[in-house]
Amino acid sequence: MQSLDDSRLLVRIGAAVRARRKECGLSQHQLALLSGLDRTFVGGVERGERNLSVITLHQISKALDASITLFLQDK
Amino acid sequence: MQSLDDSRLLVRIGAAVRARRKECGLSQHQLALLSGLDRTFVGGVERGERNLSVITLHQISKALDASITLFLQDK
Numbered sequence: 314m315q316s317l318d319d320s321r322l323l324v325r326i327g328a329a330v331r332a333r334r335k336e337c338g339l340s341q342h343q344l345a346l347l348s349g350l351d352r353t354f355v356g357g358v359e360r361g362e363r364n365l366s367v368i369t370l371h372q373i374s375k376a377l378d379a380s381i382t383l384f385l386q387d388k
Numbered sequence: 389m390q391s392l393d394d395s396r397l398l399v400r401i402g403a404a405v406r407a408r409r410k411e412c413g414l415s416q417h418q419l420a421l422l423s424g425l426d427r428t429f430v431g432g433v434e435r436g437e438r439n440l441s442v443i444t445l446h447q448i449s450k451a452l453d454a455s456i457t458l459f460l461q462d463k
Contacts (some may be wrong), residue, residue: 315443318446318450319443319446319447322442322443322446322456323442323443326442364441364442364443365441365442366439366440366441366442367397367398367401367439367440367441367442367445367460368390368394368397368398368439370442371393371394371397372394375393380460380462381397381460382457382460382461382462385442385455385456385457385460386457387455387457
């Protein structure tokens with residue numbers, strides 16, 4: 314069962330992915346292509362709605378040329 | 389499809405979980421109880437065989453009183 318704390322983590326990850334994607338000047342579609350994911354899945358990740366796996370987050374981080382830890386910083 | 393790079397990530401996460409668990413003086417069984425996971429699943433994570441979700445890794449990090457980023461450091 315997903316706790317409030319867990320939901321906050323997903324929202325935080327999503328916001329960090331969106332911020333980094335925009336920094337890179339990429340659309341969700343382009344990020345999806347680069348990371349081998351579906352565009353609607355990327356949208357769900359950015360909205361904090363997806364409990365993604367560490368490998369999927371790793372693929373996103375490689376596509377955004379960032380360390381995976383960037384998306385998990387405790388702000 | 390899981391690349392070699394992805395497999396290395398899982399092995400790295402597993403080794404970091406095991407090291408932190410031992411630092412805390414916990415058995416796999418105790419970590420499983422604390423994080424609400426199955427003991428065999430914890431064993432699989434430590435062997436780098438599980439593509440766990442970020443929430444599951446978050447639950448493990450809370451049980452081990454560590455930041456989730458500890459398990460994702462690029463050594």
